[in-house]
Amino acid sequence: MSTFDETTTVQSGKELFIKMVISNWELQNTRLNSLLEKLSDERIAEETAPGRNAGIYILGHLAAVSDGMLPLLGLGERKYPELDKLFLTSPDKAGQEYPTPGQLRLYWSDINETLSSRFSQMEPSEWFEKHTSISEEDFAKEPHRNKLNILINRTNHQSYHFGQLIYLK
Amino acid sequence: MSTFDETTTVQSGKELFIKMVISNWELQNTRLNSLLEKLSDERIAEETAPGRNAGIYILGHLAAVSDGMLPLLGLGERKYPELDKLFLTSPDKAGQEYPTPGQLRLYWSDINETLSSRFSQMEPSEWFEKHTSISEEDFAKEPHRNKLNILINRTNHQSYHFGQLIYLK
Numbered sequence: 001m002s003t004f005d006e007t008t009t010v011q012s013g014k015e016l017f018i019k020m021v022i023s024n025w026e027l028q029n030t031r032l033n034s035l036l037e038k039l040s041d042e043r044i045a046e047e048t049a050p051g052r053n054a055g056i057y058i059l060g061h062l063a064a065v066s067d068g069m070l071p072l073l074g075l076g077e078r079k080y081p082e083l084d085k086l087f088l089t090s091p092d093k094a095g096q097e098y099p100t101p102g103q104l105r106l107y108w109s110d111i112n113e114t115l116s117s118r119f120s121q122m123e124p125s126e127w128f129e130k131h132t133s134i135s136e137e138d139f140a141k142e143p144h145r146n147k148l149n150i151l152i153n154r155t156n157h158q159s160y161h162f163g164q165l166i167y168l169k
Numbered sequence: 170m171s172t173f174d175e176t177t178t179v180q181s182g183k184e185l186f187i188k189m190v191i192s193n194w195e196l197q198n199t200r201l202n203s204l205l206e207k208l209s210d211e212r213i214a215e216e217t218a219p220g221r222n223a224g225i226y227i228l229g230h231l232a233a234v235s236d237g238m239l240p241l242l243g244l245g246e247r248k249y250p251e252l253d254k255l256f257l258t259s260p261d262k263a264g265q266e267y268p269t270p271g272q273l274r275l276y277w278s279d280i281n282e283t284l285s286s287r288f289s290q291m292e293p294s295e296w297f298e299k300h301t302s303i304s305e306e307d308f309a310k311e312p313h314r315n316k317l318n319i320l321i322n323r324t325n326h327q328s329y330h331f332g333q334l335i336y337l338k
Contacts, residue, residue, distance in 0.1 A: 149192075160328040
């Protein structure tokens with residue numbers, strides 16, 4: 001096999017992994033967006049099960065976590081940093097005033113469109129770089145803790161909460 | 170870069186990616202097993218939310234789906250094919266008699282130990298082969314639909330249902 005062929009293999013191998021991970025993330029977004037279209041704003045404000053997190057809290061939480069991927073993956077500043085205080089560092093029903101379901105729907109779409117657009121501009125090799133929350137030293141020992149691993153992890157996190165949001169249907 | 174170095178890069182790239190995917194699957198298993206340890210058999214038999222699937226149904230469903238990965242990934246025969254009729258092709262509360270929570274806990278451990286052991290014996294390149302439910306023709310067009318993609322997808326599926334099982338806590 002020539003050097004050219006092997007370089008092509010490296011490239012297409014990396015691109016294939018990235019495609020697998022991004023496709024699975026997009027699949028989760030499609031499923032969640034399809035559910036959100038079916039739910040009224042009133043329904044989103046309700047609890048997913050008696051005494052459990054409301055739909056609006058979970059949606060805000062997912063928006064905050066996805067928005068947090070922008071700096072974590074080195075893709076830019078947070079767009080909605082104010083979500084953290086409401087949906088990450090505080091539990092639901094802590095007496096804070098939430099954005100309306102309508103506002104959160106818009107934030108959610110905007111965050112995902114921004115991420116999709118930034119992902120499409122990334123070079124394949126960038127995905128295998130360290131993310132911004134791991135030290136150089138730890139990354140040298142654990143090179144699988146790269147940017148692509150963050151997206152795998154966040155996709156699972158989203159699936160977990162989607163399993164709860166579906167109880168609003 | 171020499172041919173040797175590039176071959177090494179291909180290999181380590183694949184191995185790194187496989188490690189990322191398997192680590193995320195193991196993380197989900199660890200989380201679910203930790204929850205199962207905390208739940209009594211009586212609690213597992215209850216509904217995860219009013220009118221929703223019981224814990225036992227979700228556990229049986231996850232066991233059936235994971236067991237199904239054995240033939241799908243070319244790793245051997247199903248160990249518990251009888252689970253499908255109860256937990257895949259029938260909804261919960263269809264009047265069928267389920268195994269006890271104790272039995273299902275054992276099946277679940279056995280299936281995951283079997284999968285872990287088979288995964289550890291796989292060559293990295295095997296993960297990028299087609300799985301047994303896609304045609305040669307479709308796989309040629311969509312090479313990301315390989316065995317590793319199945320594991321990414323099943324890990325998300327498990328996260329989705331774990332988000333529901335946690336409501337038993």
